[in-house]
Structure formats: C-alpha cells, structure tokens
Amino acid sequence: MNNIDTHKTGNAPKGLFKDSNFLWMIGGGAISMLGDQFTLIALPWLVLKMTGDTLILGIVLALISVPRALLILLGGAVVDRYSPKTVMMQTKYINTLLLGILSALIFYGKLELWMVYALALGLGISTAFSIPSGTSMLPRVVQPSQLQPANGIMLGMRQLTMFIGPVLAGLLIALFGTQESGMVHDAQGLAAAFFFDCFTYAFSAWTLSKVRMNEGMPKSPGATPAAQKPALLKSLAEGLRYCWNEKQLRSCFIYWAAIAFFIMGPIQIALPVMANQLSNSASALGLMAGSHGAGTLLGMALAGMKPNLRFGNLGRTILLVDFLVGILFAPMGLISASWQGALILLSVGILGGFLHVAVFTWVQKQVPPYMIGRAMSMFMFIFMGIGPVSAAFTGWLLRGITIPQLFMGSGSLLILIVITATQFSPIATVTDKRAAA
Numbered sequence: 001m002n003n004i005d006t007h008k009t010g011n012a013p014k015g016l017f018k019d020s021n022f023l024w025m026i027g028g029g030a031i032s033m034l035g036d037q038f039t040l041i042a043l044p045w046l047v048l049k050m051t052g053d054t055l056i057l058g059i060v061l062a063l064i065s066v067p068r069a070l071l072i073l074l075g076g077a078v079v080d081r082y083s084p085k086t087v088m089m090q091t092k093y094i095n096t097l098l099l100g101i102l103s104a105l106i107f108y109g110k111l112e113l114w115m116v117y118a119l120a121l122g123l124g125i126s127t128a129f130s131i132p133s134g135t136s137m138l139p140r141v142v143q144p145s146q147l148q149p150a151n152g153i154m155l156g157m158r159q160l161t162m163f164i165g166p167v168l169a170g171l172l173i174a175l176f177g178t179q180e181s182g183m184v185h186d187a188q189g190l191a192a193a194f195f196f197d198c199f200t201y202a203f204s205a206w207t208l209s210k211v212r213m214n215e216g217m218p219k220s221p222g223a224t225p226a227a228q229k230p231a232l233l234k235s236l237a238e239g240l241r242y243c244w245n246e247k248q249l250r251s252c253f254i255y256w257a258a259i260a261f262f263i264m265g266p267i268q269i270a271l272p273v274m275a276n277q278l279s280n281s282a283s284a285l286g287l288m289a290g291s292h293g294a295g296t297l298l299g300m301a302l303a304g305m306k307p308n309l310r311f312g313n314l315g316r317t318i319l320l321v322d323f324l325v326g327i328l329f330a331p332m333g334l335i336s337a338s339w340q341g342a343l344i345l346l347s348v349g350i351l352g353g354f355l356h357v358a359v360f361t362w363v364q365k366q367v368p369p370y371m372i373g374r375a376m377s378m379f380m381f382i383f384m385g386i387g388p389v390s391a392a393f394t395g396w397l398l399r400g401i402t403i404p405q406l407f408m409g410s411g412s413l414l415i416l417i418v419i420t421a422t423q424f425s426p427i428a429t430v431t432d433k434r435a436a437a
C-alpha cells in the first residue's frame with residue numbers, strides 16, 4: 001500500500017466506473033471469479049462422493065496445482081510473446097469446454113475416475129496461462145494513473161467472491177443433490193455447479209471480447225526473438241540468486257514455505273472430510289469455506305484502514321499472527337458443528353488477510369524495482385508448489401490418523417515453527433522499511 005499517490009488517484013475509482021472498457025473487463029472477471037468458487041467446492045465433493053478416499057482427493061487437487069506451479073513462468077513468457085487478451089480468450093474457451101464436458105458426464109452418469117484425472121490436469125495447465133494473462137491485462141486496459149485503484153477493485157472483488165461463492169455453491173449442490181447418477185452421489189447438484197462455472201467462462205469470454213487493448217505499451221529494449229530464451233533463463237537465475245543472497249528475504253521465503261505446508265493441506269483436504277462427517281452436506285463445507293473467505297476480506301480491509309498496525313515491527317507481527325493461527329488450528333478437529341468451524345476459520349481468515357497485504361507490500365519494498373516481478377513470482381511459486389505437496393501428504397496422512405490428530409499436530413507444529421524462527425532467524429527484526437544495501 002502506498003499513500004504517496006493518494007492525492008493523484010483519489011478520484012480515480014469514480015473515473016473507472018465511468019470507463020465502459022474497464023466495466024466490460026471487471027464485469028466478466030467478477031462472474032468468472034464467482035464461478036471458480038463453485039468448482040473449488042464441487043470438485044473435492046465430487047471426488048469424495050465417488051471414492052471416499054482422501055489420497056485420491058489429494059491427487060486430483062495436485063493434478064490442478066502442480067502443472068499450474070510448474071508452467072506459470074512459461075505462461076508469463078507466452079503472454080509476453082503474444083497478447084494477454086489472446087491468451088486469456090483461449091484459456092476461457094478451453095475451460096468452458098472442459099467444465100461443460102465434466103457437467104454432462106456427471107449428469108448422464110458416465111463419469112469415471114480417469115476422466116476426473118484428465119479434466120483436472122487440463123484445468124491445471126490452462127490456469128498456468130490464465131493467471132499471467134489476467135495479471136497482465138489491467139495495465140493495457142486502464143490509464144497508468146488508474147492502475148492502482150483498478151487493482152484494488154479487482155482484488156476486493158476476488159475476495160468478495162471467495163466469501164459468497166462457496167456458500168452459494170454449497171447451497172446449489174445441496175438443493176439439487178440427494179439423487180445418485182452412475183457412481184456419483186449428489187449428481188444433479190454437482191452437475192449444476194460445474195455447469196454454472198462453464199457458463200461464467202463463456203460469459204466472461206464474451207465480455208472480454210468487448211475490451212479494447214492499449215497497444216501503445218512500450219516494449220522491452222533488446223527483446224528480439226533470437227535473444228529472448230537465453231535472456232529469460234539468465235534473468236530467472238539472477239532472480240533466484242538475489243532472493244537467496246538477501247538474508248531476510250531468504251529466511252522469510254523458507255519460513256513461509258514451512259507455514260504453507262502445515263496450513264494449506266488441512267484446509268484443502270481435511271475441511272471437505274470434516275464437513276462430510278459433521279452433516280454429510282455440501283452446505284457445511286460451503287459455510288466453513290465461505291467464512292474463511294469472509295475473514296480474509298475483513299483482514300485485507302483492516303490492513304487497508306490500519307496500514308501501520310504492528311506489534312513492535314512487521315517481523316514480530318508476522319510471528320504473533322502465525323502463533324495465534326496455530327492456537328486456533330489445534331482444536332479445529334474437535335468441533336461438533338459446522339458453525340464452530342466457521343467461527344474459527346473466520347478468525348484465521350482475518351489474521352491471514354491482514355498479513356497478506358502487509359507481506360506483499362514488504363516484499364515489494366524490500367527488492368529493487370527491476371527485481372520486483374521475479375521476487376513476487378518466486379513468492380507465488382512457493383505457495384503454488386507447496387500447496388499440492390501439502391494436499392497430497394495430508395490425504396495420505398488421513399489414512400492413518402484422525403481429523404482431530406491432524407489439526408492438533410498441524411497447529412502444534414505451526415507454533416513450534418514460530419518459536420524456532422523467533423530464536424534462530426532474523427524474521428523478528430524485519431521492518432516495513434527497505435533493508436540497507
């Protein structure tokens with residue numbers, strides 16, 4: 001968050017909402033992000049109803065997440081070589097087709113497990129190209145003075161869909177559920193959820209076709225096709241070297257990787273299992289996931305209103321917040337009703353949303369301007385790479401331990417990581433200011 005340009009951009013949001021070009025983009029983007037939440041709820045529920053096996057659920061989620069993590073840098077290179085609008089349009093067409101096929105197979109009772117694997121892999125590969133194309137669109141759609149508020153609107157819209165989307169998805173599946181088709185329980189509700197996401201991709205492709213791109217963007221000097229690949233490899237190596245040589249940055253990245261491992265898996269894998277045990281209804285999963293999204297939105301709003309809210313400094317704030325998350329996580333497996341889980345995840349979301357803004361801002365301040373893109377991509381790669389590993393490990397682990405044991409172990413290890421980082425790493429000394437060279 002940067003308060004320096006407040007006077008220059010204070011009226012920019014009003015101008016954005018009068019810009020039909022931006023409205024076409026945000027309108028389609030909002031409904032597409034809402035549809036994504038339907039698939040995020042429906043897919044784990046589908047796999048559990050088909051197999052009841054948490055390991056298979058972890059494999060399916062990994063088939064989406066691993067290609068996304070491995071290919072996202074390639075996706076960025078493709079976007080730079082071609083138009084981000086062209087790449088985004090192609091991914092929307094592909095996802096429309098994949099989700100339409102999935103919905104039809106469920107509805108007619110023809111779905112088999114290998115088909116789920118193949119469709120999940122296709123969605124993962126497509127996402128690796130849609131993420132960099134989506135993040136490259138706004139600078140080519142709005143004026144430079146409007147870019148910051150435009151990003152703020154898009155980020156807020158995404159968090160809002162993360163709040164309402166899971167709740168609506170859970171209600172839709174529960175409303176049209178109860179009927180079995182082939183080997184899938186809740187078949188009609190699941191088919192409806194995937195078809196809604198299919199529709200949102202088709203609709204957002206139509207709105208995107210209305211968006212006019214600013215083709216006057218300056219091109220990078222020396223970006224000739226012959227030199228592009230060697231320059232890219234050299235640039236990536238330089239970014240890795242920089243992140244490793246910066247002591248605070250290296251320590252924080254390693255720390256966040258450890259935190260992600262013990263948080264992302266239980267949320268992705270254990271929550272659907274817990275919801276199934278509590279009420280055997282997708283609405284319970286929607287309530288808990290929606291509460292986490294609502295908490296994240298509130299936490300980001302708090303970070304925006306109180307940008308200087310710290311416990312001593314940023315590093316101590318990070319450690320304190322993660323310590324509190326560990327305390328909240330430990331008893332999560334002992335809940336007896338979905339509303340109890342919703343309250344815990346609401347609190348976890350608030351804490352995580354607050355740190356999300358603070359940490360992103362710190363990374364952007366910590367690195368020089370010419371390194372921000374590579375440092376932020378490394379940050380995203382950590383979570384995209386750790387997430388599927390954590391999900392697969394959690395699915396395997398739940399074959400031998402109970403849900404209460406999983407959350408108690410995750411929370412306790414999280415607290416232990418915080419204590420270890422406090423004693424043996426420089427994280428506690430991290431401030432919001434850029435480190436001296």
